[in-house]
Every structure is written in structure tokens, then in C-alpha cells.
Amino acid sequence: MMQGILEIYGYGKYKDVITMMDLERFTSATGPTGGYIKRADGGDVQKMAIVLCAGSRDKNYIPYCSRICCMYSLKQAFVLKKMLGIDVTVYYIDIRATGKGYEDLYWRDQEAGVVFIKGKVAEIYKNNANGKLTVLAEDTLTGETREDEYDMVALATPMVAPAGLKELADKMKVAVGEDGFITEKHPKLDPVDSLVTGIFACGCTLSPKDVRDTVSDGLGAAAKAALFLKSDYVTTSPEKAFVIADLCNGCKACIPVCPVNAITMQGDKAVIDPFQCVGCGACIPVCPQEAIDFRNATSRQIMATLRGVLAEKQPSEIRIVAFVDKNVGYTGMDFLGLDRASYPENIRIMAVPSTAILGLKHLLYAFAYGADGILVIEGSQEIDEKFTKKRMIDLGRELAKYGVENMRVRYSYVPLPVYKKAAELFSMFTERIKKFGPLQEEKRKAIREKLQV
Numbered sequence: 001m002m003q004g005i006l007e008i009y010g011y012g013k014y015k016d017v018i019t020m021m022d023l024e025r026f027t028s029a030t031g032p033t034g035g036y037i038k039r040a041d042g043g044d045v046q047k048m049a050i051v052l053c054a055g056s057r058d059k060n061y062i063p064y065c066s067r068i069c070c071m072y073s074l075k076q077a078f079v080l081k082k083m084l085g086i087d088v089t090v091y092y093i094d095i096r097a098t099g100k101g102y103e104d105l106y107w108r109d110q111e112a113g114v115v116f117i118k119g120k121v122a123e124i125y126k127n128n129a130n131g132k133l134t135v136l137a138e139d140t141l142t143g144e145t146r147e148d149e150y151d152m153v154a155l156a157t158p159m160v161a162p163a164g165l166k167e168l169a170d171k172m173k174v175a176v177g178e179d180g181f182i183t184e185k186h187p188k189l190d191p192v193d194s195l196v197t198g199i200f201a202c203g204c205t206l207s208p209k210d211v212r213d214t215v216s217d218g219l220g221a222a223a224k225a226a227l228f229l230k231s232d233y234v235t236t237s238p239e240k241a242f243v244i245a246d247l248c249n250g251c252k253a254c255i256p257v258c259p260v261n262a263i264t265m266q267g268d269k270a271v272i273d274p275f276q277c278v279g280c281g282a283c284i285p286v287c288p289q290e291a292i293d294f295r296n297a298t299s300r301q302i303m304a305t306l307r308g309v310l311a312e313k314q315p316s317e318i319r320i321v322a323f324v325d326k327n328v329g330y331t332g333m334d335f336l337g338l339d340r341a342s343y344p345e346n347i348r349i350m351a352v353p354s355t356a357i358l359g360l361k362h363l364l365y366a367f368a369y370g371a372d373g374i375l376v377i378e379g380s381q382e383i384d385e386k387f388t389k390k391r392m393i394d395l396g397r398e399l400a401k402y403g404v405e406n407m408r409v410r411y412s413y414v415p416l417p418v419y420k421k422a423a424e425l426f427s428m429f430t431e432r433i434k435k436f437g438p439l440q441e442e443k444r445k446a447i448r449e450k451l452q453v
């Protein structure tokens with residue numbers, strides 16, 4: 001994938017198109033050129049371009065910001081201009097000089113005479129008449145398209161996950177994100193814990209990092225590991241999935257669903273490692289034998305709660321069950337309470353460990369015992385995208401087989417910063433269900449017969 005953008009920039013085709021890592025070696029006194037910058041043919045370099053975001057922040061290549069390239073490019077531009085007397089032009093989309101002293105470096109570059117052009121480079125090609133490299137870019141501040149010639153071009157290429165990280169992570173059953181870096185337990189509260197108890201991660205295994213952040217991470221991970229080893233026992237939350245061995249028929253349907261590889265087979269039975277399980281609940285509705293349950297939120301507990309919130313419902317009354325994930329979504333519900341937000345009294349909020357735990361039986365059970373509409377609210381984007389969104393569409397189709405209009409179920413991703421959206425959602429959905437009216441009693445009866453409850 002990266003090859004495509006590097007080819008457009010002439011990397012591999014023109015020897016004087018190099019990466020910033022190559023440049024770092026050239027400017028080093030112990031590097032191959034003893035600290036001098038020479039063209040491939042041995043000629044002097046008088047004009048040099050540095051291209052930032054060469055493949056980063058681009059949805060076709062590497063979508064994220066590589067975080068450190070602005071800073072090391074500013075440093076190199078200063079060295080080239082001030083110490084080696086080379087004219088330097090930096091092409092940039094934005095300069096992200098965050099961190100102590102880096103904005104100062106940006107100013108020093110400008111004072112030294114480094115030229116900054118705001119614009120994405122479209123192409124780099126050679127002018128065969130004089131052997132110079134031409135950089136084609138649009139200056140977004142003036143709107144003009146520029147073609148400027150240089151002796152050498154250095155590309156600030158993306159920082160990607162270390163080679164072999166995925167293989168190592170797979171062996172240790174540590175989850176890796178779509179970007180190829182290890183997924184931390186919580187980006188703010190547990191930034192160096194992996195999703196597996198007792199395995200810590202730091203530095204560039206987690207995301208692009210500079211030296212300072214990498215050292216901080218390393219210290220944090222070492223302290224966490226020391227605390228972990230010092231203790232005579234390991235603690236973990238009890239809220240994890242578990243297999244009821246007597247019901248498991250060894251079909252293995254649950255194994256590929258688990259995002260952290262917590263489920264393995266022992267003989268012909270599935271087993272869940274409680275130290276690896278992150279409690280997402282995703283394996284529960286996929287088990288055809290209903291052989292997986294969740295501690296502190298077992299199916300029986302969920303059904304009993306449903307019966308409770310739907311008890312004593314009058315035939316003409318509209319009642320809506322809102323399943324809300326306990327971690328993020330429910331915190332938003334608490335905030336609604338603290339705000340004294342008003343929403344229809346028809347809503348009954350019910351916390352579940354994660355909305356991924358919900359299957360057809362939960363929805364049918366709610367309708368059987370009196371719900372006229374069901375809302376599913378998830379606050380974690382990961383759970384929503386991996387499981388809830390798709391499952392709710394599928395479940396809507398399944399409900400139609402029982403004569404329940406799929407408009408009676410609605411799911412929504414409500415992250416914490418927009419928790420107030422939930423109150424609007426409650427009002428809107430209640431209006432919709434009022435138009436439908438209560439679910440007909442014969443449909444409830446048919447569902448009860450099917451569920452044998």
C-alpha cells in the first residue's frame with residue numbers, strides 16, 4: 001500500500017529522493033557521508049525539499065498522523081539551513097509541533113530562512129534536461145500550482161507498527177488494532193496495560209511516539225509489571241463470560257467472535273480464560289446451545305430484571321425498554337439524571353454489561369413481557385462498530401418473523417460527550433411507538449409460546 005505513494009514521489013526510481021531516516025544518517029558525523037549531504041552522483045546539494053505527511057494522514061495509505069515527523073523534520077531543516085548552508089523548503093499540510101520546545105523550533109526554522117509551503121505534494125519527477133527533481137504541489141494559501149526544482153527531496157514517511165509485532169501479539173493473545181498497534185486497555189486510565197492481565201505494552205508498540213513519551217511509557221510499564229509481580233495473587237473483574245460445560249457441544253462457533261482470543265477448546269468443550277476475557281459479551285448470542293453466560297449479568301438475571309421493569313403494565317400503556325451498556329452509555333444516563341433532563345416516563349432504562357451481549361431471546365423476552373419498543377444504546381464505538389450495529393439489523397429481520405415490526409427496535413451509538421442526545425432519542429422513539437400503539441396481545445402470546453415462558 002505504501003509502495004503506491006512512494007512511487008508517486010519517485011522513491012526507488014530517483015536516487016536523490018530519500019526518506020527522512022536516510023537524511024538522519026547522512027547528517028550524522030558517524031553516517032555514510034560523514035555528516036555531509038551529497039547527491040547520488042557525488043554533486044553538492046544546494047536546494048532541498050522536505051515533504052511532510054508523505055503517506056500519513058491519507059485515507060488511501062496511512063490514515064493516522066505519525067506524530068513525530070513534523071518535529072524531526074523541523075530539526076533537520078534547521079541543521080541543513082543553519083549548519084550546512086542548504087536552502088530548505090518544507091511542504092506541509094499542517095505543522096503539528098506539539099510538546100515542550102517544539103513550537104520554538106518552528107520559529108527558529110523560520111528565522112533561519114527555511115521556506116514553508118502549505119500544500120500537499122502531488123508528484124515528484126525528474127527534469128531530464130538538468131537532472132533536477134521537480135516537486136509539483138498546490139500552495140493552498142495562494143491557490144497557485146507550483147513546480148519547484150531541487151537537488152534532493154526527503155520524504156517524512158509514516159511510522160508504522162514494528163515488523164513482527166502482529167505475530168508476537170498473536171502468540172501472546174494480545175489484541176492489535178486495525179492500525180497494527182497493540183490495543184491498550186484504556187487510552188487514558190490504563191495506557192500501558194494490554195487487554196490481557198499481566199501483559200503490558202509501551203512506546204511504539206502502542207502508537208507512533210517520540211523518545212520522551214516512549215521513555216515515560218517504559219517507566220510506567222516497568223512499574224506496572226513490578227507491582228504485578230510483587231503481588232501473591234492476581235485480581236480481575238468478576239464480570240466475565242463463562243462456559244456452562246454441560247451445555248457446550250464443542251461446535252467452536254464462539255471462538256472466532258472473541259476479539260481477544262480468550263476462548264479455547266479443552267477437549268471437546270470451550271473454555272474462557274477469565275484473565276483474557278474483556279467482558280464484551282459478544283460470544284454469548286452466537287452460541288447455539290446457550291452455553292455461555294455472563295457473571296453478574298446472567299441470562300436469568302437479565303430476564304428477571306426485564307420482568308421487573310415491565311411489571312404491572314396496563315394494556316393501553318406504552319412501555320419502552322432501553323438497554324444501555326453499563327460502562328459508557330449508563331454513565332451518560334447518570335449525567336442525564338444529574339442534569340434533571342426530562343424524557344418520557346414510558347422509558348425503562350436497563351443496564352447490561354455491553355450491548356453485544358444482546359441476542360434474539362432478550363428482545364423477544366422483552367416483547368413477551370410487555371415492551372412495545374426497544375432501544376439499544378451503546379457508548380463504546382468499538383462495540384458498536386464490531387457487533388451491535390450489524391446484529392441489531394439482523395435481529396430486526398428475525399423479529400419480523402414473529403410479527404414484530406422492526407421499527408419497534410432502534411439502536412444508537414451515544415458516546416459520553418453527546419449523552420444529551422439520549423434524551424432526544426427517548427422522546428423521538430416514544431412518539432414513534434405511540435403511533436404504532438401497544439404490541440398486540442396475540443403477538444406477545446405467540447412469542448411466549450415460542451419461548452415456553
Ligand code: SF4
Pocket residue numbers: 052053054056057064065066067068069070071094095096156
Ligand atoms: S507529524 Fe506532521 S508530518 Fe507527521 S503525519 Fe503528523 S502532520 Fe504529517
Ligand code: SF4
Pocket residue numbers: 243247248249250251252253254255269270286287288289290291292
Ligand atoms: S459456541 Fe457454545 S456450544 Fe459452541 S463451542 Fe462455543 S460454548 Fe460450546
Ligand code: SF4
Pocket residue numbers: 240241257258259260261262263272276277278279280281282283284
Ligand atoms: S465476553 Fe468477549 S472477550 Fe470475553 S470471551 Fe466472550 S467474546 Fe471473548
